C-alpha cells in the first residue's frame with residue numbers, strides 16, 4: 001500500500017482519469033446518437049480512515065462515479081486502484097474477495113431493501129453468499145449488526161414495510177457492514193430522510209467509522225450533510241472536479257467560484273457555513289450533452305473572463321492539499337501561502 005511520507009496517510013483508493021460516457025440516441029425517424037460525458041477524466045485519492053465528501057448539483061456525475069468505484073458500472077476509460085491493485089485486471093475470484101471490502105449505502109431506504117425478505121435475511125444474505133457464517137453464528141452476527149446500527153434484535157423477524165425511513169436506512173447500513181468492508185460508498189444516504197432523522201444517521205455513520213475503522217466516500221447534492229461528515233470535499237460540476245480541499249479550507253476560503261456559489265445557497269441559519277458575502281449561483285446547469293466550451297462553469301460564473309470561454313482549465317494544486325480547476329481562483333495567493 002502506498003504511504004505518503006509527508007503526512008503519513010495511507011492511500012486506500014485511487015481513481016485515475018476515470019470517465020463514463022453514455023450514448024444517448026434521440027428521434028424516431030432521424031436517429032441521432034450523442035455522447036454524454038457523465039464523468040469526464042476524474043482523478044482523486046481516498047485516504048484510509050477519512051471521509052471524502054463529493055458534492056455537486058443533480059446530474060453532475062456523483063452517482064456514476066460512485067457506481068464505477070463499486071463496480072456496478074464499467075468505466076469507459078481510466079483506472080480504479082484499490083489498495084494499489086487495479087480491480088479491472090483481477091481474476092474473477094480475487095475480484096469477488098476484494099469486492100467485499102467495498103460496500104455501498106443507497107439513497108432510498110424504501111426501494112433498496114427487498115420487501116419480501118425479513119430484516120434477518122436482508123442482513124444475513126451477504127454473509128451467506130460469501131460463506132462467512134451459518135446457523136447460530138449467523139444469527140449472532142445479524143443480532144450484533146442490528147445492535148451496532150441501533151436496532152433491537154427483535155426487529156430481525158419483521159419486514160421492511162414495518163419500519164420508518166430512518167430505521168430502514170439503519171438496516172441498509174447494517175447490511176453494508178456485514179462483510180466488514182474497508183470502504184463504504186454512501187450515495188445520498190440521508191437525502192430521502194426528514195431533517196431530524198438525517199443528523200441521527202450522520203451521527204451513526206461517524207460512530208461506526210471510529211468503531212470499525214471505516215473509510216467513507218460520502219456523496220450528496222447538499223453541502224450541509226457533506227460538510228458535517230467529511231474530512232475533505234470534492235466539488236463536481238458537469239462530470240468534472242472543480243475543487244478538492246480539506247473541509248475547513250473549502251468552507252472558509254473557497255477557491256472555485258462554483259464552490260462559492262454552493263456555499264451561498266446554504267440557508268444562512270446554518271451557523272457553520274454562514275460566512276462572508278458570497279456570490280450566489282445564477283442560471284441553470286447547462287445541458288450535459290452540450291457542455292459549454294472552455295471552462296464548463298463559465299456560463300454561470302460571476303468572475304468570467306475571455307480566457308474562460310475558450311480554454312478549459314486543468315485541475316492544479318494550490319498550496320497544501322488543495323486543487324482547483326479554474327484559471328482565476330478566488331484568493332489564490334492567500335491559499336498558496338497558507339494552504
Ligand SMILES: Nc1ncnc2c1ncn2[C@@H]1O[C@H](COP(=O)(O)OP(=O)(O)OP(=O)(O)O)[C@@H](O)[C@H]1O
Pocket residue numbers: 022023024036037038056057058059060061062063064065221288
Ligand atoms: N444509464 C445512463 N444512461 C444515460 N445517461 C445517464 C445514465 N446514468 C446517468 N446518466 C446521466 O449522466 C449524468 C450524471 O448522472 P448521475 O446520476 O451520475 O448524477 P448525480 O450527480 O448523481 O445526480 P443525482 O444527484 O440527481 O443522482 C446525468 O446527466 C444523467 O442523466
